[in-house]
Amino acid sequence: MNLFDLSLQFNGFPIRKAEHVLKAIQQKNEEDFKLYVAQKKQDIVAYHLKHTPFYKLLAKNTNHLDWNTVPVLTKRDLQQPLKNRLSEGFSKKNVYVNKTSGSSGDPFIFAKDKFSHALTWAVIKDRFGWFNLNFKNSKQARFYGIPLDKKGYYKERFKDTLSNRFRFSVFDLSDDAFKRCLNSFKSNSFDYINGYTSPIVQFAKYLKAQNVILKSISPSLKACVVTSEMLFEDDKALMEKQFGVPVINEYGASELDLIAFQNLEKLWQVNSETLFVEILDKENNPLPYGEEGKIVITSLYNKAHPFIRYDIGDIGVLSKQSTLKKPILEKLIGRTNDxxxxxxxxxxxxxxxxxxxxxxxxxxxxxxxxxxxxxxxxxxxxxxxxxxxxxxxxxxxxxxxxxxxxxxxxxxxxxxxxxxxxxxxxxxxxxxxxxxxxx
Incomplete structure (x- = not known):
């Protein structure tokens, strides 16, 4: 077990168990998978109706056997103290607690039980594995933010060490900062880039101005994974040209899970193992594949806090090629940043x-x-x-x-x-x- 997995286990996140559960889900055939999803949907609603007073009050007219009676949960519903929303038997001491970024303008604090959070990491590791990237041997060039308070700063740096990654600041996108980044690529054997889309696009623009192909000076580089913001095709083309490696598009939400990840066929494959993703119209009616509507997501495993038919605030389309086991996100609207x-x-x-x-x-x-x-x-x-x-x-x-x-x-x-x-x-x-x- 590598340092990252050991740190998860040490902090009570059962990553080995989560990986075994994920593998068993993936091995189900289409018919068994259909039964699995139907059962997990019923189970998670029944659990929170029984053990979560907040959800019981919110969904008082819900029949857990009839999905159409399950209300759509909004971010506004969650803007109250976390202790009011936790399920029985859970407290801040025995769950994973974090804050949403506020990128949609509706911030709140959320919780996930430890097994649910371990499953999140199991899914992430699985998807990165599609491209022969792992948290044991693959070194990451990370373009993310970092807290500037001493405690938060060193906590993130420690996590970077455990995860075999080197963090570049997104708070300074000057030419001088990018020159330092370029020097780091010359002196480190990075396997992949991972981070927010807009600063990575700016780095690609800098490389273009300098007439540099990144892989020519960093031959170990295999891929670039972007997240949290809309990736436009012209930006993707620019990055692939200047980096000399494939650009992989990720879509996720901290309060939920990894939602979709570009697969080897360059399709945005939705996480159907731990999430149930719906596209609904304005009246909360399900839309068929190919039609545009709001993205509503159910976390099938989070027992600490209900995220059931949760309106994430984005608009999207599931491709007509989609199946229950392999949904394909064809279009996502939103998450662009200046x-x-x-x-x-x-x-x-x-x-x-x-x-x-x-x-x-x-x-x-x-x-x-x-x-x-x-x-x-x-x-x-x-x-x-x-x-x-x-x-x-x-x-x-x-x-x-x-x-x-x-x-x-x-x-x-x-x-x-x-x-x-x-x-x-x-x-x-x-x-x-x-x-x-x-x-």
């Missing part, structure tokens, strides 16, 4: 703001929604919906965090609203720039 250009000329990925705005996320559910707009190079405006107005102390903390992650001299404005402007799909774009720019 790049911020600061007065100094420094660029920062839109996902930088996901980390900064975590500072306004509280377990009491005060802040319901928020978006950030860059109105000038030195001016950012935060629009938010909340039960109570943010205190001057809280706005001061947010301003300090913005300057700490980005640069000094920024003007941060706050405006509380009753309702935020949403796109036609009903989704909030958490960060957008109103500045005309050429990047």
């Amino acid at each position: 790049i911020a250009i600061l007065p100094s000329g420094k660029k920062a990925a839109g996902l930088t703001f996901y980390y900064i705005t975590k500072s306004i996320i509280e377990d009491d559910g005060n802040v319901k929604e928020f978006i950030i707009e860059q109105v000038k190079k030195n001016t950012f405006k935060i629009y938010y919906v909340s039960t109570e107005e943010l205190s001057s102390e809280k706005t001061k903390i947010i301003t300090q965090e913005m300057e700490r992650y980005l640069e000094k001299g920024l003007n941060i404005l706050f405006e509380r609203q009753n309702q935020l402007q949403r796109s036609k799909s009903g989704k909030l774009k958490q960060f957008s720039s109103l500045i005309q720019k050429n990047i």
Whole structure:
């Protein structure tokens, strides 16, 4: 067992058991798989109706044998203290707890039981294995954010060590920062790149300007896996050309699981082993394969916290090629992010703001929604919906965090609203720039 697996086992996440369960699910034939999904759907609804007061109240008219009676769960339903939502027998001490990024503008804290979280990692390891990538021998070049507080920073660095990965900052996308990245690729035998789409696209643009093909200076490189933001075809083509390796598209949600992963046939294969994914219309009626609607997901194994018919906030289409065992996500709408250009000329990925705005996320559910707009190079405006107005102390903390992650001299404005402007799909774009720019 490698260091990463040992760390999961040591912290109570039974990865070996999860991998055995996943393998058994995958070995089922189509008919047995249909029975498996039907049974797991019934079981998870019945479990939470019996053991989770929060869900029992929310789904009081539900018959666990009739899926059509199961209500659709929204992020707004979950914006209350976590202790009110946990199932009987679970507390913060015996579950995996984390915060959503707030990328949809609806932040909240969530929990997963330890076996469910182990299954998440089993699925991730399985998908990366499709491309001969593993957490034991494959070294990762990681383009993600990192907390700047001492405890959070060193915790992430320790996890990086266990996972055989080297982290590059997405908070600085300057040429000088990318030059340092390039030097790291020259001196390290990276097997793959993994991280947020927009900063990796910016790195590819830098390589193009320098007339560099990454694989020519880093021959060990095999693939690039992007996540958390929309991947456009022209950006994908640019990355594949400049990196010299395939670009693999991942779609996931921290509160759920890995949702879809590009397979060897270059199709976006949905995780049907631990999730049940539906496409619904505005009235919550199921749509047939090939039609566009909202993506609604059921976590089949999470007993600590109900994510049953959970509206994730994205719009998508399941291909007509889909089957119950092998659904194919043909189209995903949303999760695009702008790049911020600061007065100094420094660029920062839109996902930088996901980390900064975590500072306004509280377990009491005060802040319901928020978006950030860059109105000038030195001016950012935060629009938010909340039960109570943010205190001057809280706005001061947010301003300090913005300057700490980005640069000094920024003007941060706050405006509380009753309702935020949403796109036609009903989704909030958490960060957008109103500045005309050429990047």
